[in-house]
Amino acid sequence: MGNFSEDYLRTYWPEEPHTPAMWEDNIALMRAYFASASTLLTYFSRPLKMLDISTGPTLAPLLGMLRCVDEVQLSDYLEENRRFLQTLPVEYWRNYVQLLATGTDDPLPLPAEMLRRLAELRSANPPIEVDLFRPDPFPGGFDTSRFDLVTMHFVADSITSSVEQYF
Numbered sequence: 001m002g003n004f005s006e007d008y009l010r011t012y013w014p015e016e017p018h019t020p021a022m023w024e025d026n027i028a029l030m031r032a033y034f035a036s037a038s039t040l041l042t043y044f045s046r047p048l049k050m051l052d053i054s055t056g057p058t059l060a061p062l063l064g065m066l067r068c069v070d071e072v073q074l075s076d077y078l079e080e081n082r083r084f085l086q087t088l089p090v091e092y093w094r095n096y097v098q099l100l101a102t103g104t105d106d107p108l109p110l111p112a113e114m115l116r117r118l119a120e121l122r123s124a125n126p127p128i129e130v131d132l133f134r135p136d137p138f139p140g141g142f143d144t145s146r147f148d149l150v151t152m153h154f155v156a157d158s159i160t161s162s163v164e165q166y167f
Contacts, residue, residue: 005081012058026060037066047069048070049149051072051075051150054130059090060096063096086123093118
């Protein structure tokens with residue numbers, strides 16, 4: 001490994017199922033993201049513009065949400081994670097695409113098409129800086145009002161040390 005982003009990804013979102021418990025957790029998460037996307041698509045009847053807060057070095061939530069978004073803005077506090085999100089080959093997620101394809105009765109695009117779409121969405125808008133402890137978390141008056149969907153996965157509970165700070 002070489003850096004925090006790679007280490008995190010390979011520890012918590014391994015490319016191959018070398019840790020059965022972790023792999024099973026990830027399968028459950030991916031299917032939950034996918035089910036959420038299905039519900040959102042049914043409710044809104046159109047693709048959404050998604051802002052993901054503190055994305056970290058993983059594209060797993062976005063992969064699970066592909067079917068309900070037509071634009072995404074990723075963000076993270078660490079510059080290293082923001083760079084990593086842009087440079088990690090999307091082929092890293094090929095096994096997760098296969099999991100989605102086998103876990104649903106809904107028709108899905110071919111795996112290659114899903115990976116192409118993942119690459120397209122993540123590169124359309126470079127990840128931006130976010131700091132949830134600032135009064136204005138995004139730099140330069142970033143307009144969040146254009147987004148229909150705001151997501152945040154395992155962040156607030158990870159960066160706070162008390163219930164009061166969390167809320």
